[in-house]
Amino acid sequence: MRAGFRYEQAFCRNLGWVTEWEQQLLRDRTVAIAGLGGVGGSHLVTLTRLGVGGFHLADPDHFELANFNRQAGATMSRLGRDKLGVMTEVARDINPEVRIEGFPEGLTEDNLADFLAGVDLFIDGLDFFVLEIRARAFQRCAALGIPAITAAPLGMGAALLTFLPGGMGFEDYFRLSGKPPERRQVNFLAGLSPRGPHRTYLRDPRQVDFERGRGPSTPMAIDLCAGAAATEALKLFLDRGRVRGAPHYFHFDAYRGRWIRGWLPGGNRNPLQQLRLRAGYRVFSRFARQARRTAPVPGPEARTDLQRMVDRARWAPSGDNQQPWRFELEEPDTLRIYLEEKGEGTVYDFASLPNRMTLGFLLESLRLAASELGRDFRWSSRPLSGGALMVEAEAPKEASVAPDPLAPFLPVRSVDRRAHRRFPLGADLQTELASCLGEEFEVRWLAAPGERWEVARIQALATDIRLRIPEAFRVHQAVLDWTEANSADGIPAHSVGLDPLTAALMRWALGGWRRMRWMSRLPGSTLIPRLEMDLIPGLFTGAHFLVLRRHSSGNGRAETEQLLRLGADLQRLWLTATRSGLVLHPNLAPLCFAHYGRHGTVFTEDSRAPARARALADRVQALAPDRDPDSVVFLGRIGWPRRRTAPGRSVRHAWWELVRPQSD
Structure with a gap:
């Protein structure tokens, strides 16, 4: 004893x-x-x-x-x-x-x-x-x-x-004997709980992987x-x-x-249980297919701090999930980021604003990832030939650096294009979100019913333009992923907010420009997509918001760095919203076509689109009539989600796919 x-x-x-x-x-x-x-x-x-x-x-x-x-x-x-x-x-x-x-x-x-x-x-x-x-x-x-x-x-x-x-x-x-492994697992689960009350609140089926022996x-x-x-x-x-x-x-x-x-x-031999088992076998097959599609890409583990930073920061948002950046790592604390220009044929990259802003998202993500490792993060940018951009950054160890509370939300932040709850954000929450923007930018909330309706109409007008022009068609055809619920380098089609019938018609039309052109000329052909993607979500949300420059930074390098800071501020705002339980949907298409309409830029071979773009520019300017139209640099909507799980989301390339071999 x-x-x-x-x-x-x-x-x-x-x-x-x-x-x-x-x-x-x-x-x-x-x-x-x-x-x-x-x-x-x-x-x-x-x-x-x-x-x-x-x-x-x-x-x-x-x-x-x-x-x-x-x-x-x-x-x-x-x-x-x-x-x-x-x-x-x-x-x-x-x-x-x-x-x-x-x-x-x-x-x-x-x-x-x-x-x-x-x-x-x-x-x-x-x-x-x-x-x-x-x-x-x-x-x-x-x-x-x-x-x-x-x-x-x-x-x-x-x-x-x-x-x-x-x-x-x-x-x-x-009744396990003699059955293949997957059916033994279904039999065991169904026998443990024939009625399965837990099934109704499984939020992320991707985490169920019977083939690899893993479950929540x-x-x-x-x-x-x-x-x-x-x-x-x-x-x-x-x-x-x-x-x-x-x-x-x-x-x-x-x-x-x-x-x-x-x-x-009779256990699993019971006739009613046999029906449950047949349904269970079908569910198992669906889960197995989904698990195979979403299984991590095999490859090297991130071992150094710089590799861990890239692995964390790769979840930064980018236009159409294109991830237009590549990294060079120089251990132990220097890295270079190369922003790859999309080229003249990309209609949505107006005035290089989305691409530069995207890099700002990444830079803030790297800073947050560095903070988790006790590292500071400092960067400077310089232009390269052909309009490309390079950022050189250092991430030295600093005893004073503490983990930023927003860093854990980097991989869970995502876009929610569906309708939100119509609960207001509240003044305190609006103030907290607005404080994420630096002195160069300000936010303007559009939450009243009339304001939400007007922004929804603006978004619908932009959709009407992009569904009718071949330049946007080529982008949609390339980035919409109709096979994967979680796309590594595109947008899952199931997440754009279309009902199954409309999605099926859209998929057919995207098979070729002749189909899309024929469909777009039918009376009311864009009405249902605009209703489902713009008007309903635009009305059912907490608020729309504009981000405006307080002053122009001029041209060249100063303009570029301001856009990088804008992206960094917006990433912080987005992560703060995620931490508060909110979801966000950026919508830059109206700003894109309004920019073309306002400046008379030739952006399409469609002869009717410029007039629509000019009308759109007038509507966008009416949202902030007291400001220079070019000061509006971001449009988005934000609100409380109806459901915490989305039908699909954009995932990312593995970190080693984004790292270049070190240059001599």
Whole structure:
């Protein structure tokens, strides 16, 4: 006995719910737990605190960062340590008298008999995707007359199944034998929770990857599983209360506030369950296809600070997700960024404003990424031949630099083109967002119903122009991605806000300019796209906003650097909005065509477009009649999202694809 420890005193607060005699019965019992990660580690801690006196523990793995959200032993001080050793220490730190037999090789066919020898209960803590040895363990428990429990963390709830000696067996219930791996996984999941209340709030299906054995989990579900399994263990050990074995099943979902006590006669052979399984196989196939499309591109890990900065900053927004920048890295703290001009044929890059502003987004993203690494970030730009631009930057280590709170939002910031909620932003939030702009720029909010309607009409007029001119057609044809929900170098077509029928017609029309020209000449042909992409979203939003220059910076280098600072300020505003729970949709097309109309620039071979552009310029100028029309440098809308998940988003090239070989 460890000095200062007395079993009776350590677990005396259990008394009342259990008697002193029952507490000693718990002390005498031995539980076998296979797996000490998520549920397994929490099972051990909960049962040890209940006063259970003996354990057989099996786990071959070590703790890593990906375990931190749910595993009882995962801490910084234990990174890389074996789970069995750590959790044995945790249990003995609670009860120095606890009896533990460890199986560091994990649960295998060779040690299964020893693992279950002399135990009173088996609790399944294996990873969801480990099915072969799990089935063998339950089969062996049935042969030895040992009760066996599996508690699955699903969403923010716990599903519980108990297999009792003489009752329905594991294989009879789940029907895994002889099926391909993907169907075994579906059968196991469907059997754990036939009704699946957790399915309704899965927000990002991309994180479900059955083929690679990866799925989301929450700490709430883990703790609920431990509580449910320990309660079932108490009832079994003390012969108290009714224990309903399979095919009875239980599921408590805390998120939905639902308690399900079900009965599935025949298990997965049940006719109704067969229908669920068929639907599950189809869902599995869809998830598998999506996981294959969104799987990370294999390549080198970002190891140096400069590589980590590029990896983080590559999430900066760019026009049509074209990522027109490339990097040269000169370790340890110098990098060069080259902005590649889109060329004269790109109709949307008016006066080089979007391209320069894009680089400003990137520079602010690099500064934020540097702050996470304790580095300062300083830059200067210079023009190159052909209108290209190069920025040379230094990121020296500085003890005074603290992580910027906006940096974690770099990879989650995205565009939401759908209608927003019509909740107002509030004066305090508007002030906070406006403060992100430096002294060179100011923001003007357009939130009243009439103002929102006017901006929506302006956006619709710009869409009418771009759907009718071949110069915009070529851009749309190149950047709209009709196959991928998450596009690495374009815009997923599903995210632009069109209903399926309109999207199908648009896809057909983008097959060739002759089709698009024919369709655009039909009466009212652009009405539905304008309604769905501009008028409805333009009305249903928190506010539109203009960003205006306070003064012109002149020409040349000063103008370029002002646009870079504009992009940096706007990126900070966008990330601040993201941090506040808002979403943003930039809309530069009206400013683009208004610029052409105002200056009489020839931008298309379509003879009717210039008149529309001049009319658009008048409408844009009316939004800020007191200012020089060329002072308007950004137009966007901002609001509270209706849904937190988008049907698709633009992702990015891997960091090493953006890095050039170092020049001589």
